[in-house]
Amino acid sequence: MGWHRKDLIGIEELSVEEINTVFKTAEAFKGLLTRNVAKTPVLRGKTVVNLFFEPSTRTRVAFEMAAKRLSADVISLDMKISSTSKGETLRDTVENIRALSADIIIMRHSAPGAARYIADVLDIPVLNAGDGAHEHPTQALLDCFTLREKFGSLEGRKIAILGDIQYSRVARSNIWAMTKLGAEVTLVGPSTLVPRHFEKMGVSVSHDLRSALADKDAVMLLRIQHERQNASAFPSLNEYTSMFGLNKERLSWLKKDAVIMHPGPINRGVEIDSELADSEQSVILQQVTNGLAVRMGALYLCTGGNADAVSA
Amino acid sequence: MATITWIKGGRLIDPKSKQDEIADLFIRDGKIATKPDSTELADATIIDATGLVVAPGLVDLHVHFRVPGQTHKETILSGTSAAAAGGYTSVVCMPNTSPNADNPGTIKQIQAAIRREALVNVFPTGCITKATEGESLSPTGSLSKEGIVAISEGGRCVQNNSLMRRAVQYAHMFNIPVIDHCEDYSLTEGGVMNEGFISTKLGLRGMPREAEEIIVSRNIILSSHSGAHIHLQHISSKNAIDIIRRAKARGINITAEATPHHLALNDSELETFDPNFKMRPPLRTEEDRLAILDAMEDGTIDCIATGHAPHTDYEKDVELDNAPFGIIGLETALSITLEQFYHSKRLSLLGTLALMTYRPSDVLNLGKGALEIGKNADVMIFDPNEEWTPRNKEFHSKSSNSPWIGRTLKGRVKKTLVNGKLVFDNGEIVGEPLPY
Numbered sequence: 001m002g003w004h005r006k007d008l009i010g011i012e013e014l015s016v017e018e019i020n021t022v023f024k025t026a027e028a029f030k031g032l033l034t035r036n037v038a039k040t041p042v043l044r045g046k047t048v049v050n051l052f053f054e055p056s057t058r059t060r061v062a063f064e065m066a067a068k069r070l071s072a073d074v075i076s077l078d079m080k081i082s083s084t085s086k087g088e089t090l091r092d093t094v095e096n097i098r099a100l101s102a103d104i105i106i107m108r109h110s111a112p113g114a115a116r117y118i119a120d121v122l123d124i125p126v127l128n129a130g131d132g133a134h135e136h137p138t139q140a141l142l143d144c145f146t147l148r149e150k151f152g153s154l155e156g157r158k159i160a161i162l163g164d165i166q167y168s169r170v171a172r173s174n175i176w177a178m179t180k181l182g183a184e185v186t187l188v189g190p191s192t193l194v195p196r197h198f199e200k201m202g203v204s205v206s207h208d209l210r211s212a213l214a215d216k217d218a219v220m221l222l223r224i225q226h227e228r229q230n231a232s233a234f235p236s237l238n239e240y241t242s243m244f245g246l247n248k249e250r251l252s253w254l255k256k257d258a259v260i261m262h263p264g265p266i267n268r269g270v271e272i273d274s275e276l277a278d279s280e281q282s283v284i285l286q287q288v289t290n291g292l293a294v295r296m297g298a299l300y301l302c303t304g305g306n307a308d309a310v311s312a
Numbered sequence: 313m314a315t316i317t318w319i320k321g322g323r324l325i326d327p328k329s330k331q332d333e334i335a336d337l338f339i340r341d342g343k344i345a346t347k348p349d350s351t352e353l354a355d356a357t358i359i360d361a362t363g364l365v366v367a368p369g370l371v372d373l374h375v376h377f378r379v380p381g382q383t384h385k386e387t388i389l390s391g392t393s394a395a396a397a398g399g400y401t402s403v404v405c406m407p408n409t410s411p412n413a414d415n416p417g418t419i420k421q422i423q424a425a426i427r428r429e430a431l432v433n434v435f436p437t438g439c440i441t442k443a444t445e446g447e448s449l450s451p452t453g454s455l456s457k458e459g460i461v462a463i464s465e466g467g468r469c470v471q472n473n474s475l476m477r478r479a480v481q482y483a484h485m486f487n488i489p490v491i492d493h494c495e496d497y498s499l500t501e502g503g504v505m506n507e508g509f510i511s512t513k514l515g516l517r518g519m520p521r522e523a524e525e526i527i528v529s530r531n532i533i534l535s536s537h538s539g540a541h542i543h544l545q546h547i548s549s550k551n552a553i554d555i556i557r558r559a560k561a562r563g564i565n566i567t568a569e570a571t572p573h574h575l576a577l578n579d580s581e582l583e584t585f586d587p588n589f590k591m592r593p594p595l596r597t598e599e600d601r602l603a604i605l606d607a608m609e610d611g612t613i614d615c616i617a618t619g620h621a622p623h624t625d626y627e628k629d630v631e632l633d634n635a636p637f638g639i640i641g642l643e644t645a646l647s648i649t650l651e652q653f654y655h656s657k658r659l660s661l662l663g664t665l666a667l668m669t670y671r672p673s674d675v676l677n678l679g680k681g682a683l684e685i686g687k688n689a690d691v692m693i694f695d696p697n698e699e700w701t702p703r704n705k706e707f708h709s710k711s712s713n714s715p716w717i718g719r720t721l722k723g724r725v726k727k728t729l730v731n732g733k734l735v736f737d738n739g740e741i742v743g744e745p746l747p748y
Binding site: 012089090091109110111112113114116117131132133134135166169172195197198200201 | 508509511512513514515516585626629630631632633634
C-alpha cells in the first residue's frame with residue numbers, strides 16, 4: 001500500500017489510499033498496545049522533537065507516547081519559553097534543531113501554513129500537530145479511524161460537525177477526511193461561525209440544529225475557541241448553549257444510537273451537557289486511545305516504514 | 313553647441329497626443345525638440361530604436377522608498393534604479409518613513425536625499441496626521457512649502473471621520489490633494505488575505521471587501537461636500553469600483569488607481585502561503601480582478617500604480633501570519649500591464665501606455681508622462697514582446713519581495729532616459745543622480 005510522503009501536513013492533499021494506509025498501520029499498532037511489552041523498536045536511535053508553539057495536552061502527550069512506543073528518544077519543547085520569544089525566526093529555530101541532529105519534528109503553531117513552510121525548509125519528516133485554523137491531520141485521522149471502528153466504513157454515513165467551525169483546524173481536516181471517505185457532512189452552528197464559504201469544500205451548511213441533526217449517524221462537537229476570535233461572534237456562551245448546545249432532548253433528534261464525538265478539551269455545560277459526554281453513545285475516550293495508534297502509524301510511515309511490514 | 317540625441321526608427325507612441333507611428337524622436341539639451349538641422353544631426357548621439365517602442369517615461373503615484381529610516385529595504389538610489397529599470401521616470405513616494413514625513417524638516421531631508429541620489433524624478437508626499445497616528449493634523453501648509461505634491465498616510469488610513477473631514481477641507485485650501493489607503497481597521501484586524509472561500513479553506517484570517525468599500529464611500533461623501541480632490545489608492549473590490557463609477561458620473565472630484573498585482577492575480581495564489589502574495593488590500597477574487605480590468609478600460613480607475621513596497625528577504629521569509637504586507641512592483645509593472653491589456657487585446661498599445669503615463673501624471677498635475685516639444689525628455693524604449701523571467705536577488709531594488717519571481721513575463725524595458733540622459737541601458741544602470 002502506498003505512502004511516499006516525508007511529511008504529514010494536511011488531509012487536503014492525501015488520497016483515499018494514503019488515508020487507508022495510515023488506518024491499516026494504526027490498526028496494527030493498536031494491536032501492539034494491548035500486549036505486555038507495548039513497544040516496538042522501529043524508531044530506535046531516532047530523535048523526535050515536539051515543538052509546541054501553542055498549548056496542548058492531549059496531542060503533545062499522544063505524540064510523545066506514540067514516539068516512545070516506537071522506541072524513539074523524545075524531546076518536547078514548550079516554545080513559549082524558548083528563543084523565539086527572543087526574536088528568533090521560525091526558520092532559524094528549526095534549522096538549529098535540525099543541526100542538533102533531530103530526525104523528526106512534530107510542530108504545533110498558530111500560523112496557518114507554518115508546518116508546510118518548515119517541511120519545505122527541512123530534509124527531515126515534519127508532522128503537523130495543528131497549524132492555526134488550517135489543518136490538524138492526525139486528529140481527523142483518529143476521528144475517522146474511530147468512526148470506522150464503529151461503522152465499518154464511512155461510506156454513505158451522515159455526520160454533523162457542530163460548533164465553532166470558522167476557527168477550527170479539526171473541522172477543516174475532518175471535512176477533507178470524511179468527504180474523501182464517502183461520508184455526507186453537515187456543518188452546523190451560528191452563521192458567524194459557519195460561513196457559507198465552506199459549502200465549496202463539499203459539505204452542507206446549516207444554522208438550524210434540529211434539521212441538521214435529523215438522521216445523522218454521528219455528531220462531532222467542537223469547543224468554542226475564545227482565544228481565536230477577534231470579537232465575539234455570538235452574544236454570550238449562555239445564548240450559544242441555548243441555541244446550539246447538545247442536550248438530552250436534542251440528542252434524540254439524531255439517529256438512535258448515534259455516536260457523539262469531541263476532540264477535546266470539552267467545555268462541559270457549554271457545547272455539551274456533562275452527562276452526555278460520559279454516556280454510552282460518547283466515544284470521546286476511544287478517540288484519545290486511537291490517537292496514540294494513529295500517531296504511531298503516521299510517525300512510522302513518514303520515516304519510511306512499510307505498511308505491509310507491520311502486523312497486529 | 314547643443315547636445316542632440318536622435319532616437320531613430322522606433323514606433324513612437326505618445327498616448328496624450330494620440331501619436332502612434334514609426335518616427336524619430338529628437339532631444340536637444342535634455343528637452344524634447346523638433347528635428348535639428350543637418351549640421352547638428354551630424355554630431356547627434358544616435359540611439360537605434362528599430363523594432364522597439366519609444367514612449368514617455370512611466371509615472372508611478374505610489375512607491376515606498378523607505379528614506380529616511382529603513383534604508384535596509386530601499387534607498388532613493390536603489391528605488392530610483394528600480395524605477396529606471398522598469399521604465400519609470402517619475403515616482404511619488406509615500407510619507408510613512410521613519411521618522412514619518414509629517415514635518416518640514418523630514419521633507420527637507422528627503423529632498424536632500426533626492427538631490428544626492430535620485431536617477432529619476434521623485435515627488436515626495438507628506439503625512440495627513442502626525443506620525444500617521446490618525447489623531448491630529450500634520451502641518452499641511454508648511455509641508456506644501458517644502459514641495460510635497462499630496463498628503464497621505466502611506467499604508468495607513470485615518471479612521472476618525474471628523475479628522476479626515478478636517479484634513480480634506482484644510483488641504484483643499486492649499487490645493488493639495490489627499491491620497492487615501494481605504495481600509496476600515498475594525499473589519500481587518502488580524503487579517504492577512506481576502507475573506508472568502510480561499511481564506512476559509514486555508515484557515516487564514518480574512519479582510520473583507522467591506523473594509524475598502526466603506527472607506528471609499530466615506531471619501532466620496534467627504535469629497536462631494538467639500539469639493540476637495542481625494543485620490544483612492546489600490547482599489548481592489550468590485551463593489552468599490554461600482555461606488556466610484558457612480559460617484560464619477562455625478563462629477564465628484566475623486567480619482568483612483570489599481571496595482572498590476574490586483575489586475576493580474578487573485579486570492580487563490582495564497583494556497584502556497586507565500587508571503588510574496590501578502591499585501592493590503594489583499595488579492596481579491598477572480599470576479600473582483602475582472603472588474604478592475606473593466607474599470608481601467610472605461611476610466612473608472614484612472615491609472616496603474618505599483619504600491620512598490622520593499623521588504624528584505626529575512627523579513628518576508630517567515631510564516632505568512634508574521635510577514636509584513638507589500639511587494640515590490642516597479643520593475644515588473646510594465647510587463648504585467650502589457651499582458652493584461654495589450655497582449656490580451658483588451659486595449660491598444662497606446663491605450664495601455666496611457667494608464668501608466670499621462671493619466672497618472674494628470675491625477676496629481678505632475679506635468680509628466682507625455683512627449684511634448686520643449687518639455688524635459690523623460691523617455692523609455694521597450695520591446696513589448698521580449699520574454700524574461702525575474703529572479704530572486706536580480707532586482708535593482710534592494711529587496712526581492714516579488715510575486716513574479718520565476719514566472720515568464722512578456723515585454724521588457726531596454727533603455728530609460730531622464731532629462732535626455734540615458735540612466736538605464738540594457739539591464740544596467742548607467743545614469744548619475746539628477747543635477748539640481
